[in-house]
Amino acid sequence: MAEKLLEEMIQKINAIMDSLDGTIAQIKKMNESLDNMSQRFSEETVSLTENIRLIVEVLKQFRLQSSKSIQELNEDFNAKIEDLWTKKSIEVITKEEKKAIDLIKQASLAVSNNLYYAQLLTIIQSIREETNRIIGKT
Numbered sequence: 001m002a003e004k005l006l007e008e009m010i011q012k013i014n015a016i017m018d019s020l021d022g023t024i025a026q027i028k029k030m031n032e033s034l035d036n037m038s039q040r041f042s043e044e045t046v047s048l049t050e051n052i053r054l055i056v057e058v059l060k061q062f063r064l065q066s067s068k069s070i071q072e073l074n075e076d077f078n079a080k081i082e083d084l085w086t087k088k089s090i091e092v093i094t095k096e097e098k099k100a101i102d103l104i105k106q107a108s109l110a111v112s113n114n115l116y117y118a119q120l121l122t123i124i125q126s127i128r129e130e131t132n133r134i135i136g137k138t
Contacts, residue, residue, distance in 0.1 A: 070108070
């Protein structure tokens with residue numbers, strides 16, 4: 001009888017060991033999956049960071065080139081006004097025309113700023129969409 005009890009206990013212990021082995025294997029597989037997901041997330045984050053850096057650099061260059069272009073236009077405009085002033089032909093310009101010139105200058109500046117902000121908003125939206133896409137994959 002003692003041998004039968006001992007045999008039953010050994011069988012139950014073996015069953016428990018087999019069950020624990022299966023559980024350990026499942027935990028290892030889950031750990032590998034988490035490691036893979038973490039690695040992919042890290043790679044995507046690095047890629048996204050690099051893309052953002054490149055976009056910011058392009059924006060800086062665009063802003064610099066836009067500023068140069070606007071500066072060139074401004075210098076040309078100022079040179080023409082200077083030329084008109086020296087020829088005294090500026091005296092015939094009325095107050096309303098002077099106001100119109102000021103409005104054109106302000107509008108040019110506003111358009112330039114709005115273009116820059118629109119580009120920034122587009123980039124932010126793209127970053128949001130990319131981030132949501134990455135988060136959705138995990």
